[in-house]
Amino acid sequence: MSSETSQLTTMKQTAEAWESLFRAQVGVMRRLQRDPEFKELTMREYDVLFNLSRCPSGWTRLNELNEHLLISQPSLSRMVERLENKGLVQRRPARNDQRGVELSLTEEGRAVQKRLGRIHVRGIHDLLAPALDAQELAQVKELMDKLLASLNGDTAPGSGTRPGEA
Amino acid sequence: MSSETSQLTTMKQTAEAWESLFRAQVGVMRRLQRDPEFKELTMREYDVLFNLSRCPSGWTRLNELNEHLLISQPSLSRMVERLENKGLVQRRPARNDQRGVELSLTEEGRAVQKRLGRIHVRGIHDLLAPALDAQELAQVKELMDKLLASLNGDTAPGSGTRPGEA
DNA sequence: TCGTACTAGATGCAAATGCATCTACCTTTC
């Protein structure tokens, strides 16, 4: 299938692609964090609100939420406690699993998320739009979605070749 | 130049591209952190060593280093102190600026960085290679480098169309 | 040369984080 050389080349290429990806992410993030409107909530906290806002049913299991974040389980547990005290989220015991906890935004939490979200989106736009045109943005989205899908176990269908199934 | 509609479209596109980018980054990072070999050093700490390893002269100003990281200045100050105590980095006063501090890896620091770096690269490869082929990886690198260049103030030459200048 | 404004790092302190562990609940096996 792949010769030694192509193997090595790919190794270097993955490393370089990741380095660029990582640096770009840090670069954008640094500038977003700088936005004074974001003093109100940590980036990590906003991320929780954002993830909740994306949940169609409105309620998410704590452990599921944790899978989309970079913080540890105990940290999330306490962060949620704080957000609850601020009145931004609410908890309830899970139906099917008595040890589980489900989480959702409160009205206020949803409002805050929307407000910060708008600012956030504007900031992102100001940073990305000058750098990449519409087609390139679409490429970024496509490539990143593909990567994400692969991480999540989908043996990526890609274009043409038949995916082996798990 | 751009109608209202194209403006809105671009706004949505930038947001979507960023969301995918961010999620992919988190997804990869979560898995990398999981690597047991990385208990030795925090991701953030490794990032410092990595950045130092990339500095051609070997020595970097603390404030310059800080610009490539997501942590605050005081946090970096203390992290460096800890890394110094561990014998991984060394400080010296800057030549031209008496208040400044320059930083470099020690022999041991360089060795640790290389060792972890290899593990890191392998992990990255295992995650990215199944997801994206060589051409796609090249696209990722190109797009991210373009984004990064734009963030850093280069009014990107791009291909063809003339960029409006700030 | 002095005085004011600014930048590089360090430090006090409160808050947030992670690790290890704990409790409660679920699942599997016999």
Added chain:
DNA sequence: GAAAGGTAGATGCATTTGCATCTAGTACGA
């Protein structure tokens, strides 16, 4: 259905983080 093993989330505790502030050194203007 009882014991053993596993998962969800909470908590004690030491470490790390960030904010505000401080000190020392630089740059600029009169």
